[in-house]
Amino acid sequence: MRRLSVRRVAALLVVLALLATGCGTGRRTGPIQLTFWSWVPGIDKSVNLWNRTHPGVQVHLDQVTAGIDGGYAKMFSGVRAGSGPDLAQVEYWAIPAFMLEHGLVDLNRYGVRKYQDRFVPWQWHQGEFNGGVYAVPQASGPMALYYRADLFKKYGLQPPKTWADYAKAAAVIKQKDPTARIGTFPPANSQWFIALAWQAGAHWFGATDKWSVNIDDPATRKVAAYWDDLRRRDLISTMQDVQTGWYKAVHDGKIVSWVGPQWGDALLKGNAPNTAGKWRVAPMPQWDPEHETAANWGGSSTAVLRGSDHPTEAMEFAVWLNTDRHSINDLIEGGYGWPAAANVFKGSALDRPDPFFGGQRYNDVFADADRHIDTRWRWIPTTMSLIDTLNSGFTGAVTGNGSFAGTLGTAQSAAVRDMRRKGLQVVTPPER
């Protein structure tokens, strides 16, 4: 023990200090490692491309469950525990929830503004709060009508141009094949319904200096009443969409069309491959044929989560992922949605005919839809809870308790309550 002289101890301490400062001053012993959580199919191709071309910054991708199915729970846990990823897939509607938990890094501090003009403005604004920029937009989800051209031909139908036409077509299909339906109203997927309300001109939320919530407005009530009517007349199925049972029905030709998002193409291709070549895409039905409006389902961003040790590099990756031409083509192959990067449609993988859709240049329809989206839409921090409230209400309606229209009032009071429970101030429309 006595051999541990002061000199030795001092030398040891000096070595340790050097090592410590070595870590601090950026003398790295290897490339920077970033973790990225996402559920976009095929995103690994883009990540691999980045890793090949950027040896100094390596990104490790974890394919997680979709946000609403548990992915966001994991992200919130991770941020709270300090063990979360550097980057994550955060849909536009979830960004305010993350903001409330101070879960996102303000990229303005790392110079993200210089990239602003590379992106579609309304999608960029989804990540802006109080002068900061908290997410790099990735893609949106313009909607259109996917329909089985072969079955429509068999039943003597044209793709419906208005919602009135859609209802008529629904009746024809049911009459010609009692086991088939024109489509389904998914009771536990209220994001789809929200998109339709968005198309009809509803503005549920505002985020100026205070939050505002107005769900039970005339436009939304019109949409809810419409689907209530179709449900009561048994003209639509009420099974949940985008799950095994629905894919089976699609596989068997019992679901004949789908008002779905652009990123639904990958889902159809992957889960109902036997229907290849039989689908076409048409613009979604309109309320007013003179004023075309489109719906948007989803849309997500790449965000840098609080606790990341390398926010600058993470930001650079996020921007590259969503603007680089090669990356975008890879993402398109995987079916990630409608690019948030401006002016990339021409010449991209979207800009070509597709055999799954019988050779149709189907993305032209989505491009047109994208131009008609009402871009003033905002989200509130308690959207997740609202989605669940609507799901409960719609599921109840489908099993005989209540109606879609009746759910809206419940959702409005629940949403206001959720916001106040979080300590937030909410402005609501004056009572009728």
Place this chain on the structure above:
Amino acid sequence: MRSRRTPWLFLAPFAVLFLAFFVVPIGYAIWQSFIGVRRTGALGLGGSQTTFAGLRNYADALAQTAFVPSVLRILLFGVVVVPVMIIAATALALLLDAASARWPRFFRTAYFLPYGIPGVLASIIWTFLYLPGMSPILEVFGWFGIQAEPLAGDGVLWAIANITIWEFAGYNMLVVVAQLQAVPAELYDAARVDGANAWHMVWRIKFPLIRPAVVLTTVFTIIGTIQLFSEPIVLKRSAPAITNDYTPNISAYNQAFLYNNYGLAAAEAVLLALVAFVLSFGFLRLVGRGGRAGGAR
């Protein structure tokens, strides 16, 4: 010589961990249930502070959320599943114990098998078995003209009940069987000498003697059904009726991890624990603690 510290030394490892992972979390949960949050800044995004919320979280849980319906749902579930499970387990045990049963070992093993399959795995398998077109059971039903859709609508609660019974009936049966086999044969002989017939054997001898086992399994089944979580979570994607507050545990989990309402989640967890306590103690009181395994009679 034995010192006074000896028992504590043996007790210590368990006690420390018990304190850390049982007592402290319960205390933490109770503390958390009295916490609220206050926000500052535009849109409330400036800063947040924790505040004392009194009983507001409890009032919230009881009045404003779907928590109470979820508790009622789980009670309904329990009221049906517990008796069915116990009756099935007892009936199977008695059948196996009957002199006329052939190949008792094979049957016992077959019934016990599902117990070794974790709940999540069982639910994954049954999810497929509930999907029309993928399920051999539904296919066979179809031959008889029965079009069943177990996952559609509110009937899914009984689809979950089926999974629970499938998983645990065999285990509960084994507990009863074990108790039955411990009955000394002389008891039966004596009864037969006294003129008892087969029915008397069952009612007067077997039933009373398996009582402790039945009570034990009932208490555990009650506790288990209160905590229902994995089975509905697995079925959730294919069964729209399973909402994010379908059972109390799912509700508490979502409040904490999806909506980040920690105080409310803690209040729900505490309320759930109280319900479990009341039910378990209530039941034990009801059967007069005569079922305490190992208790002297």
Place this chain on the structure above:
Amino acid sequence: MNRTGPGWRILVTAILAIVAVYFLVPVYWLIIASTKTTDELLGTSPLWFTGDPHLWSNLSQVFSYNGHIYLRWVGNTILYSGVGALAATLLAAAAGYAMAKFEFRGREAVFNIVLGGVLVPATVLALPLYLMFSSAGLADTYWSVLLPSVVSPFGVYLCRIYCEASVPDDLLEAARVDGAGELRIFFTVVLRIISPALVTVFLFQLIGIWNNYFLPLVMLSDPNLYPLPLGLMSWMSITDRVPVLYQLTVGGSLVSVVPLAIAIVVLQRFWRTGLTAGSVKA
């Protein structure tokens, strides 16, 4: 009524057989389904095999997918359940022994508190445990699942009962007179006598841990740390974006079920002897 006549025999056996079909149909389906690809799962009849079974290729894909993560999950499950149950048994035995064979102040109070622990739902604990572990920076580690699993109040209860009933005081006294230390007595004398109870506690805790989905779900975000049920669920939840996972989830389930089934068949015996020990020793 003649309860052992051939008529009764047939009836009883028939009932038992029908019940057996109910319990075994899922396993039957699992075996058939594991030989099919995703397309065949959705397309062909679930009652029988297709003409072209792909069992081996399916299984090899299960193991190799995503860098052999399935094997990691198996290892993790063995760690959490096996090591966890082992540690829990030892701790419970020590505590049960202490409360059975020693008189000390507060003994009954401690026992009642522990008994209360049996009634606390595991899920009530998981949420605050998560918050505690994450403030200590230990969330999303092996410890976060292992440590809470090592506490078995029911095990303490069983061991106490068994010790009181089966460990004779004079044997302990004799050993002490011979000069054996307390620890030695515990490990060589007591544990051997109460070994049936130990097996019961071990199996009970083993099943409890691997059935506990809530705790790892709440604690873990890194897929490399997942136990099997959590891992298979993570596959199942992304099947519509990665359709090959339909067949891999089914195949993966088969691989887990088979060893569990074998273990159950073998261990069934221990349940019989172990469980009664507590209840009959009166």
